[in-house]
Amino acid sequence: MNCKDQKPAHRDATPLDLAAVRAKLEGKKGRHYWRSLEELADDPRFAEMLHREFPRHAAELRPGVDRRAFLKVMGASLAFAGLAGCGAKPEEKIVPYVRQPEGMIPGVEQYYATTMTLGGSAIGLLVETHEGRPTKVEGNPKHPASLGATDVFAQASVLELYDPDRSSVVTHLGEIRPWSSLLTEIQSAMTEQGATKGAGLRILTGTVVSPTLADQMESLLTAFPAAKWHQWEAAGTDSVREGARLAFGRYVNTYYNIEKADVIVSLDADFLTSGAGCLRYAREFSRRRLPDAPGGMTRLYAVESMPTSTGAMADHRLPLRPSEVHAFAVALAAKLGLGVPDSIAKGLNEDWIAAVVRDLQQHRGASVVIAGEQQPAEVHALAHAMNHALGNAGVTVIHTDSTEARPTNQVASLADLANDLDAGRVQTLVILGCNPVYDAPADLVFEPKILKAGRRIHLSSYPDETSALCQWHVPMTHFMEAWSDARVHDGTASIVQPLIAPLYGGKSAHELIAAFGRDPEASGYDIVRAYWKKQLGGDFETAWRRALNDGFISGTQLPGVNVALLPEAIRSAGALTGHVGFIAGFVYEIAFRPDPAVYDGRFANNAWLEELPKPITRLTWDNAAMLSPRTAQALGLSYTIDSTGGEHGQIHVDRARLDYEGRTLEAATWIVPGLPDGLVVLHLGYGRARAGKVGEGLGFNANTLRTSTAPWGGFGAQMRKISGSTYPLACVQFHSVIEGPGQASTEARVHELVRVATLDEYRANPKFAQQMMEEPPQGLTLYPNAHEYNGNAWALSIDLNRCNGCNACVVACQSENNIPVVGKEQVMAGREMHWIRVDRYYEGGPEALENPETHFQPVTCMQCEDAPCEVVCPVGATNHSAEGLNDMVYNRCVGTRYCSNNCPYKVRRFNFLAYSDWDTPALKMLRNPEVTVRSRGVMEKCTYCIQRITKARIAADKEDRPVRDGEIVTACQQACPSEAIVFGNKNDSSSRVAALKANPRNYGMLAELGVRPRTTYLAAVRNPNPELEKGGGRGA
């Protein structure tokens, strides 16, 4: 890929004019929706994009291939294709088992419960296997941290399992060694360390929530009392831990009962889509977001810096810089009477804060204040104090003992290790899964220091930056290959159960630590089982089998603890020092955030996550320095957008140089409405030097600016444009843009695609969404009404009130339906293949550049009853099924793309090139055997998971009964934490989907075209505080 090339912007393209955008928004009244800045700028290229689903293909031939050479090659390949087509069928083998495992039926999938750990959080999963090959991850409905839902990381984890770039052998200085020679090495290290009680032994792990690993580590430290255990997570939760210690004098774990909360205040917390327990929170939140929810509709206030899904769901969002969020927390605490100084509330919208305070006080014991993981410890302490003062503790806010083994301040722990390394006090360093050479704060200068340790052993999935500097590298097992356990947000112990023997001969952390103990060759299974045998006692076999079946050990959740606030600590947390507060003028503040797709970089080689459009920004394959429109204007930063020469919606952004604490970084920039002015947000996880074929060389490494004193950012950044230097970014916001018929203006159309009202408006007129557009009567059609649906009529309902844009459905669909990734270059050409996309819309007038209301709309194939795609196919490759689906027959498709051209929703995807990997053996095991792998030149689209429909229909037909409601769950529906997507039979009046279609909020997008979409939406309803007028009241 030549994406890294910095090429000048195209000559015919002019940069986006932000002043024009602002002028356009002036004077807009009422509900006003827009998709992106260039739409507002009245850019003619944007209009061009509206008209073309696919760009022109002038540049399809690579330079260097002329027409004559092309014809020669084509002629030859045609001739060979003809020959190949005439032969008899190829020979195939059938290879049965020698001894078939009990209980398995060939051709029928099986599910096993397991657990995925990420940082300090974990979720319970059910993994589908076909003849022993894990192919799809689902949530475990019984599991308290999943409730049947998954996040993007869990969905994409199955791709990592098969990733051919994973390391596969134990190496010493790059040479292959057997596991036994590492054991010998460890034995000699232990003999050496025995004399000093392990004074030269250091073990570095991530956050450990595995009780078994904790137990092993404790035994190891008992044997070597002078050895040290360090912990480090680049996207760790130090401030959560330290905040608890500040407030209560000790580390406690905190989780929330969102379902019981009437009022929620988020202090820069993206609690709906990140952090421990987020899936449960999203589920509980969405249940309370219905306008007619029992107990009333919950209200969410979000004070945040980087716009997130949580902010988009909020009824009131206040964009503040991270330091201002701290000041806001102090002001809020002061107003709630916590005895902290009130003086810094100046400059803050008094009405806003007063309204929040009143709302909180009216809902004592039914509210919750949540502080974000990237906010300092003081904000967490203040949030604890506010929750206690509001009587929320024990009701909506639960404290338990920590779920972690030895909770530690990890930045301090890593700094301590760096010091010991530098001083030459470390002889043997064992690193379990961490990558400190890449992600340690820059001021620790880890890279040269690590080399001072005499013996360095690194366990990791990939040969990464740290492996390169360690003599010993041990491949680490994937969680689907090894036994382990983990505690989730409420302390419930979950079992990590393998589904397949290690594909690449990996070892788990348990097995490597066991090598330091009495039984160096103990298997992971024996270690985990022995630990729980000790813990559970009694009828262990029954309890263990039950735990493996359920995926967790019931009754192991940690009991709530009563903790008392330290009043002194709260007062000190309220005393602000340094830069915190509201600063007049333009001071640049820098903030670091884990990336929503690749997290801290550990998923950098996962192509599904790389190509996943990030929520809000909708960027793929890159990170960028995020700036507000005003900041960008002040710095003269802009971008240009191409729509010619096959480059459809390709964006060339300006690059900028960032200077911070004496370090420099050059980065691509990206303008994000709703970001506070003066703030630069950098996402971690990119700029990997050694990550694998997919992840190397994408974006820039923000860790090179991070410091151990302020790991989440601070003041003093200098930023300037690098003139003449641009960078291409692949942003999908400009793709698949829906255009309406006879539209007067684009924004008038957007209004009707996504429909929103306030709770009061909804109560006054529940049918507001249906009345916005007239739907033509059923008989009014040009086509003879040939379709009758007497049996099943499959339909989908998507609740815009529940969708928080987390993207889990997108990856779930990709995994279920064998959807290929296309790479950055092809995304820039508008050719990404996702069958479901989550469109983003902004709402608001000129103030919306500073603080837009954000709406998400997942778009699948609508399975129109009068489908425009079907009538234009010259070869009958897309047909109407008896149950109302628009069937796509790949083997008939010749690739005219007429269907796609005629689709008003732009949901059809075309294989311009052979995107599916047909060669890599490991990736063949990944595929869902129930879905065809498509080849070049074939159109494809959402099928409502026809393989799942067929499976349920066959099962029902065999038992001579109708398909039960809820028996068919589409992949997107299954993954959704918010239960926003419901699939079912519209003809069955008792089905959930039929009830939702009868809901007054139900409307069909573009239903006015008379296509009768089977996918319909439930309009969103917001619950703003009547005290805060819309518009001006939303912002500061």
Add this chain to the structure above:
Amino acid sequence: MAQIFHRSTNTLSRLTIYLSLILVAAFLMVTDRIQRSGYITSANVVVEQPIPFSHKHHVADDGIDCRYCHTSVETSAFAGIPPTRTCMNCHSLLFADSPFLEPVRASYRTGVPIEWNRVHKLADFVYFDHSIHIAKGIGCATCHGQVDQMPLVRQVASLQMEWCLDCHRQPEKYLRPKDQVFNMSYQAPSNQIALGLQLKQDYHIRSAQELTSCSTCHR
């Protein structure tokens, strides 16, 4: 001026036109025949196997039910090929020294599976499910022919789409009572259509419109 072409040229040109039309028609017919022939469809081609396993012997002579080996035919899309262990249930005692069965014993000893050559090959984009056909009264022999008379199994049907559709459009032509599904020597009665229509109703078989929707078989 004399004519350039003799009158007989007319006949010649007519002949040429007719002949070429006939040639084109013949070409099309031949292509069509080849397309439907065993050469393309593999129908009636006896496939060599690593062990000359005789269905005739096991089914007709010994009376073993289809489901003794093809265990998942009622529960799965895939009928199932027996694991080596199933063979060894009998052959650890019967013909335990036969040289023909050495590959079976070797597989059982070493754990290396026997690689059989597939006889019935459907295209990758077709998703056929055995279990539903069995459940709705389609006999094994309807598609596989009288396997109990085959020393070595061959495919009897073309397995082409028109062959599938023949039944999906009019299942009554082939339906039989459920208790006759595994009967290899079942003969269709003279009132097959009447019986078929009755069974179609009794077994709640879906309409031809549903059975011929593309997504019934393709996905």
